[in-house]
Amino acid sequence: MSGTLPPADMLCFALYSASHAMNRVYRPLLEPLGLTYPQYLVMAALWDEDEKTVKTLGSLVDLDSGTLTPLVKRLEASGLVQRDRNPQDEREVIVSLTDKGRAMQADATHIPQCILEATTLSADAAGELRDRIFRLRTALEAAG
Amino acid sequence: MSGTLPPADMLCFALYSASHAMNRVYRPLLEPLGLTYPQYLVMAALWDEDEKTVKTLGSLVDLDSGTLTPLVKRLEASGLVQRDRNPQDEREVIVSLTDKGRAMQADATHIPQCILEATTLSADAAGELRDRIFRLRTALEAAG
DNA sequence: CACAATTTAATTGTGTGCTATTTAATGATC
DNA sequence: GATCATTAAATAGCACACAATTAAATTGTG
Known part of the structure; x- marks a missing residue:
């Protein structure tokens, strides 16, 4: 008992491969919006409730600032969100939807x-x- | 019905975040072996049955040559596998375990x-x- | 045999993910 | 109120993932 297993017997691999398969189903649906899957998660979190710090977004989409910062900058470059320092706490960056970002929700329903x-x-x-x-x-x- | 949902309500996000969580549990277990999770999947596939083409490995671990080629080259650089062209069909590269790669199985049980x-x-x-x-x-x- | 179509890896380029480090701002303690 | 510890983002470096392209080998068809 309890030796190494081939991937096909592993619960972890079921998750890993199903997650990849899900991504592949999303890809053609998101391509017209110009979004990747993690970008879509961030947009969905903001559509649910606008104006979130990078840290809050990170806890909602399970990513840290090392991944989120460049991702959100790409959304900003696409004109979907804006980034502003919180005047009450200059350490925080508040990410909020632009009109274009809000309008995209209708294209994703x-x-x-x-x-x-x-x-x-x-x-x-x-x-x-x-x-x-x-x-x-x-x-x-x-x-x- | 049927509008956009927050990530916490999505099946896709359950898979995505559980897959990340799984990776985080594996990381400290694999770190002593010097393997990443996808590298571990490749090693597990070879421990199950040695000598597989890149294509076969790809179907077993759900990755294509764009990801596998550099990954397998890193395993080769670590001395765990070797890569040889199949003399019967020079298009194929056969990946096989070295003694060191075979020996690692005992450290992963x-x-x-x-x-x-x-x-x-x-x-x-x-x-x-x-x-x-x-x-x-x-x-x-x-x-x- | 010739040659087009197919197959297998490798390569290139973009975008994640993550660790570790750095920078800046806030809070706590004396 | 100066200093130390903590916190939030950003940055740097490495390793996936994947689409698209390229290159080489094989197969199929005439």
């Missing part, structure tokens, strides 16, 4: 349905699987 | 158990979740 259809799951089954995977994530984070 | 414990799941529950996620992957790949 079809995406969740497209993804759900690609999974071939019912909405309930997808929600249940999502929660199970989030619980796995919580356990893994607690272990680290 | 504890890892699956560590990962299972980090999930806080029983072996059965982990296997069931793994299969469910693999089925999701299959559906997503069929949609693409």
